[in-house]
Amino acid sequence: MEPLSFSAVSSALPLSNTTANSKATSVANTQNSFASFLKESINNVNQAQNESDVLTNKLARGENVDLSQVMIASQKASITMQTTLEIRNKAVEAYQEIMRMSV
Secondary structure (H helix, E strand, C coil), rough: CCCCHHHHHHHHHHHHHHHHHHHEEEHHHHHHHHHHHHHHHHHHHHHHHHHHHHHHHHCCCCCCCCCCHHHHHHHHHHHHHHHHHHHHHHHHHHHHHHHCCCC
């Protein structure tokens, strides 16, 4: 069996770096994807809250607004906020559980 030359060893090294780089890129893409999903979800909750506030204020000022639309917007905002809080609570619980695990 022939000993490996320096060029054979050095040409093999970039492959391992390429694999590590592709994994790092994959993780970074996943993190960016999750971050954008989270930001979009929070923006949706905020938009629902703002729509509910606008309709409620119009109703309080006596403007011509359908009461059922105000109630639907209010309930939609409430449900999205409750859902967001429950997801946050579950994420915090999962984090705490992971931190309690012994290595």
